[in-house]
Amino acid sequence: MDTSAEPARPEIAAAGGIPWRYEGDQLLLAVVHRPRYDDWSFPKGKLEVGETPLLAAVREVGEETGLTVRVGRRLSSQTYRSGEADKVVDYWSMAVDQAGGDFAAGDSGGFAVNGEVDALDWLSPEDAVRRLSYDDDAGLVVDLQSRPLCPVRLLLVRHAKAGVSESWEGHDEDRPLDAEGRLEAADVAALLGLFTPRQLFVGGPLRCWQTLGPTAEAMALPLQALPALSAEGYFAAPQAARDAVRALLRTEGADVVVSQGGVIAELVAWLCRDDAPLTGVSPRRRQELPPERKGSVWAVSADDDGTVVGADYYPPQR
Structure with a gap:
């Protein structure tokens, strides 16, 4: 046999x-x-x-x-x-x-x-x-x-690679993207452009600003600071951060927010807490622990009232 x-x-x-x-x-x-x-x-x-x-x-x-x-x-x-x-x-x-x-x-x-x-x-x-x-x-x-035909209203971006924090001698807020991170930022710009973003918000340090730099240039959009969605701001006052996200979900068009590790996963888990389906994720992955690799994007779909109907994960290409 x-x-x-x-x-x-x-x-x-x-x-x-x-x-x-x-x-x-x-x-x-x-x-x-x-x-x-x-x-x-x-x-x-x-x-x-x-x-x-x-x-x-x-x-x-x-x-x-x-x-x-x-x-x-x-x-x-x-x-x-x-x-x-x-x-x-x-x-x-x-x-x-x-x-x-x-x-x-x-x-x-x-x-x-x-x-x-x-x-x-x-x-x-x-x-x-x-x-x-x-x-x-x-x-x-x-x-x-099978679900309401709702647009993508929010794009959550984890900043691209910025080297190893232990090897950076300056203030961590000033740690820049490394060579691979700069390539990832270009990939992020190509992806975000397909959703025709309306506004670009930055919550976090220099590496977050640099991650959206190519997107801002390609789309001719200004980068706007959103301190409530930095790691420091979010974990100090999570409700204020969630209120800011809720307001973005109720506006026309797709808004982009870039932030740090922990913030993106927490936001996705909170937004999809009522079992809104996640795609692009292993079915074995727990809903409350969504992935957030550096250079990744979550595209969140919601209705006019800001009710989330689903989120799609786009991992980094590299």
């Missing part, structure tokens, strides 16, 4: 999104037709070299649909056989930018026939399920509607 294990198949990484918008009270989803496969699906594609799944998802949705989107919460992933490999596709909810007002009747929102897609239709969730060619895609519609 041959007991040798079957070799693992290679994996192909891909990513995509479900673009959605409202027409009056009717939720509409964008589904695309690919002539190469003669199928209807949601826009997606393979990752390019050095690309993260979320960066790839936004790029693919833009290339295939021409839509400008605002990234929402992470959806379930799909795995299926593709030739001799397993293809793993990560998906996100993506609200379509309707800053110019509602679409005109029959308007596809900037779509033009391209090398991958020759048609885009806006359909109700029920009609989308009937149109989609694959059962897994229909499952994504169920996932999308």
